Amino acid sequence: MSEVGPTPGVSIHPVPGLPEFVPGDDLAAAIAGAAPWLADGDVLVVTSKVVAKVEGNLVRVEPGTDREAARQRAIDAETVRVVARRGPLRIVETRHGWVVAAAGIDASNVATDALVLLPTDADASAAGLRTRLAELLGATVAVVVSDTFGRPWRDGVTDVAIGSAGLPALVDHRGAVDPHGNRLETTQVAVVDELAAAADLVKGKLAGVPVAVVRGLRFAPPPDDPGTRPLVRLGPGDLFSAGTRDVVPGRAPAPALVPRPGALTAVTEAFRVAVAALPEFPVVFRYGPGEDGGDGDVVDVHLGEPVTPVAAVAVGAVVGAALVQLSAEGWATRWQPSASLGGSSLIGRLRLGGTAP
Numbered sequence: 001m002s003e004v005g006p007t008p009g010v011s012i013h014p015v016p017g018l019p020e021f022v023p024g025d026d027l028a029a030a031i032a033g034a035a036p037w038l039a040d041g042d043v044l045v046v047t048s049k050v051v052a053k054v055e056g057n058l059v060r061v062e063p064g065t066d067r068e069a070a071r072q073r074a075i076d077a078e079t080v081r082v083v084a085r086r087g088p089l090r091i092v093e094t095r096h097g098w099v100v101a102a103a104g105i106d107a108s109n110v111a112t113d114a115l116v117l118l119p120t121d122a123d124a125s126a127a128g129l130r131t132r133l134a135e136l137l138g139a140t141v142a143v144v145v146s147d148t149f150g151r152p153w154r155d156g157v158t159d160v161a162i163g164s165a166g167l168p169a170l171v172d173h174r175g176a177v178d179p180h181g182n183r184l185e186t187t188q189v190a191v192v193d194e195l196a197a198a199a200d201l202v203k204g205k206l207a208g209v210p211v212a213v214v215r216g217l218r219f220a221p222p223p224d225d226p227g228t229r230p231l232v233r234l235g236p237g238d239l240f241s242a243g244t245r246d247v248v249p250g251r252a253p254a255p256a257l258v259p260r261p262g263a264l265t266a267v268t269e270a271f272r273v274a275v276a277a278l279p280e281f282p283v284v285f286r287y288g289p290g291e292d293g294g295d296g297d298v299v300d301v302h303l304g305e306p307v308t309p310v311a312a313v314a315v316g317a318v319v320g321a322a323l324v325q326l327s328a329e330g331w332a333t334r335w336q337p338s339a340s341l342g343g344s345s346l347i348g349r350l351r352l353g354g355t356a357p
Contacts, residue, residue, distance in 0.1 A: 173188065
């Protein structure tokens, strides 16, 4: 894997004198004009806002339209999953794979009749800038596209990378041995995030300087450059996929399900967790492959005692906890009460699986 090597030090340089960008502007030419001193091995850090502006990734706020209402609609359009919310604030997963407040939509440092979205493909934007600057200046530089993110459990914001080209985004030290003889098990360094944050020290949020250069870093360009994709942690590696206030409302019944490997293990674990949390409410379930012609895998949930209103309500708590657990693990579910199923001890039928395309 490409590495970033030790360095005696780095320096960070702002690139002043850049114009207010509008759609269609030649960003690379403007940077080349303002920083003709760019040299091989420099890392150019560009705020995502100017990239989005020149690429026309804007939402126009029509006259007489409430800007906040327009922003909320734009967030809806850019969101693939709501992770957490509090009042109007939403932490969402965007179609790019980033988990960020308000889908990264920015209403600052832009005219009041517009909102700025994230670039459509910031890795491609970074690669394009890198190629164009090589043509204009003859310099081989790396490029990082940065944006401002908040962080869980810490106040304050910092810049992180949402696009990169020409240097490794993630340096993997797993398997290396430290000076004390300890083997590193989990250490991966997000180099491009560190560069984005460092560059913001000279760009600032109010100074109108959207570009900075980090000089002195030693790195080898990756042979097959994946950009910032290695930084995205979703799926099984995501330990924080659901905000605690949003687990229950986020568990909407799935209209259609498809079989997904691991259903028996998942449902067994979900009911184990639910019963451990509510030990006074025993439940018995029977797992099957959905032979009744319905979609998804089937779990028939029974009471282990005669059905009474109290027992039925009690086991409902267990089923509800299991559904929340399955939702947090990424399973789509649909619950069918027993009224239309029959069976003296049958409480209901749970179907689970993946979401149908």
